[in-house]
Amino acid sequence: MIRTPEQTLGPFFPPRFADPGANDLTVLDGRCARGEPIEIHGVVTEEGGAALENLIVEIWQTDAAGIYRHPLDPRHREADPDFLGWGRAATDREGRYSFRTIRPGAPAGRAPHVNVMLMYSGLMRILKTALFFEDAAENGTDPVLLAVPAERRALLIARREAPGRYRFDIRLRGEGETPFFAD
Amino acid sequence: MAAVSDPVEDLTQPARLVAGYPQTFVRTPAQPLVRRPLTLSELTGPVEPQRRLRLLGGDLAGSGERRAIGQAIRLRVRILDEGGVPVAGALVEMWQANAAGRYIHPNDDDHAPVDPNFYGAARLVADENGFIEIRTVKPGAYPVPSSDGWWRPPHVHFSIFGRVWLSRLVTQMYFPGEPLNPQDRILNAVADAQARERLIARFVPPTGDPYNELVYEHRIVVRGRDATPPQP
Numbered sequence: 001m002i003r004t005p006e007q008t009l010g011p012f013f014p015p016r017f018a019d020p021g022a023n024d025l026t027v028l029d030g031r032c033a034r035g036e037p038i039e040i041h042g043v044v045t046e047e048g049g050a051a052l053e054n055l056i057v058e059i060w061q062t063d064a065a066g067i068y069r070h071p072l073d074p075r076h077r078e079a080d081p082d083f084l085g086w087g088r089a090a091t092d093r094e095g096r097y098s099f100r101t102i103r104p105g106a107p108a109g110r111a112p113h114v115n116v117m118l119m120y121s122g123l124m125r126i127l128k129t130a131l132f133f134e135d136a137a138e139n140g141t142d143p144v145l146l147a148v149p150a151e152r153r154a155l156l157i158a159r160r161e162a163p164g165r166y167r168f169d170i171r172l173r174g175e176g177e178t179p180f181f182a183d
Numbered sequence: 184m185a186a187v188s189d190p191v192e193d194l195t196q197p198a199r200l201v202a203g204y205p206q207t208f209v210r211t212p213a214q215p216l217v218r219r220p221l222t223l224s225e226l227t228g229p230v231e232p233q234r235r236l237r238l239l240g241g242d243l244a245g246s247g248e249r250r251a252i253g254q255a256i257r258l259r260v261r262i263l264d265e266g267g268v269p270v271a272g273a274l275v276e277m278w279q280a281n282a283a284g285r286y287i288h289p290n291d292d293d294h295a296p297v298d299p300n301f302y303g304a305a306r307l308v309a310d311e312n313g314f315i316e317i318r319t320v321k322p323g324a325y326p327v328p329s330s331d332g333w334w335r336p337p338h339v340h341f342s343i344f345g346r347v348w349l350s351r352l353v354t355q356m357y358f359p360g361e362p363l364n365p366q367d368r369i370l371n372a373v374a375d376a377q378a379r380e381r382l383i384a385r386f387v388p389p390t391g392d393p394y395n396e397l398v399y400e401h402r403i404v405v406r407g408r409d410a411t412p413p414q415p
Contacts, residue, residue, distance in 0.1 A: 005379070009340070017236070047208075143222070180216050
């Protein structure tokens with residue numbers, strides 16, 4: 001069957017859909033996930049550098065042991081029961097988003113990473129990218145990072161600003177444009 | 184309105200750059216999208232995201248003194264994957280303008296009145312056969328601000344969590360026979376006519392039940408679990 005075409009999120013995504021706590025992955029139903037809590041934050045801009053407000057950022061990642069909480073992960077029965085692996089944030093007036101999460105472990109054959117999705121007015125399709133950690137030893141062998149042209153890989157590396165605090169700015173178009181994936 | 188399309192793109196999906204829709208030209212990546220091998224990251228996805236997102240039910244129209252103004256409609260929507268298999272348990276978010284074409288959102292200006300009985304958002308989980316049912320009012324059309332005669336036809340927005348990360352879908356549903364449909368820049372950004380038809384609901388001739396609600400059926404097809412990305 002032909003897939004339903006994507007359409008833009010538009011400018012009127014209900015503010016109540018960015019539920020309070022949807023950007024805090026460290027707690028689920030009042031219970032704390034295992035692992036190192038970290039903060040990931042950044043600014044989302046369009047061409048020319050203007051910050052984008054009320055843009056939706058969603059993330060998907062493994063738990064601290066590198067396991068996806070999903071039946072296709074062969075180790076999913078060992079997944080942290082208090083970690084869903086998914087979250088949503090909306091950018092504020094200055095284009096800032098932030099997540100509190102657990103530093104992901106390395107899934108089989110991959111470097112630790114966080115999958116990122118962006119939805120917004122003017123984006124006719126969802127944009128997909130991924131962020132990696134500058135202090136991760138496996139970055140040099142990650143097949144997805146290696147698929148990105150060498151000169152653009154640094155744009156997918158979140159910078160460690162302080163212990164447990166990483167910055168990942170996202171530029172949709174123009175200078176320093178974030179690499180996005182075709183799939 | 185002609186859409187600027189990329190020849191290597193799948194024409195059943197919308198063009199990314201749309202003539203007359205200026206935001207697409209400052210927000211769409213200029214660099215080529217990177218093709219990557221698919222790993223567990225892309226072929227898994229959140230199970231029960233509703234543990235983070237509170238369900239809101241599927242009745243936007245209300246009743247009695249709290250009944251929203253407008254033509255009451257019932258949307259019977261089925262979520263399937265490309266193989267035709269219902270996506271049981273899919274989380275679905277839906278939002279729309281009121282009958283006058285006004286959203287409850289700080290970005291919407293005062294071109295049309297707010298209906299105090301209409302907020303315009305639903306969030307619910309598909310049943311074991313992939314069905315959801317939403318009771319609402321037919322949304323009004325509205326002009327796109329600072330534009331050149333572009334009006335959005337009546338439409339409903341959907342955000343759907345399929346089975347995996349790659350099947351996440353954000354789309355819109357349109358109503359059949361609307362005079363604004365043929366000139367809408369977002370609907371017509373989909374070049375393939377058959378794919379465009381996928382975005383238009385089917386009107387179900389009234390039978391008397393339910394009383395005072397027009398019924399529309401709609402099918403939403405999300406990417407399957409094992410779908411591989413199209414190759415150039």
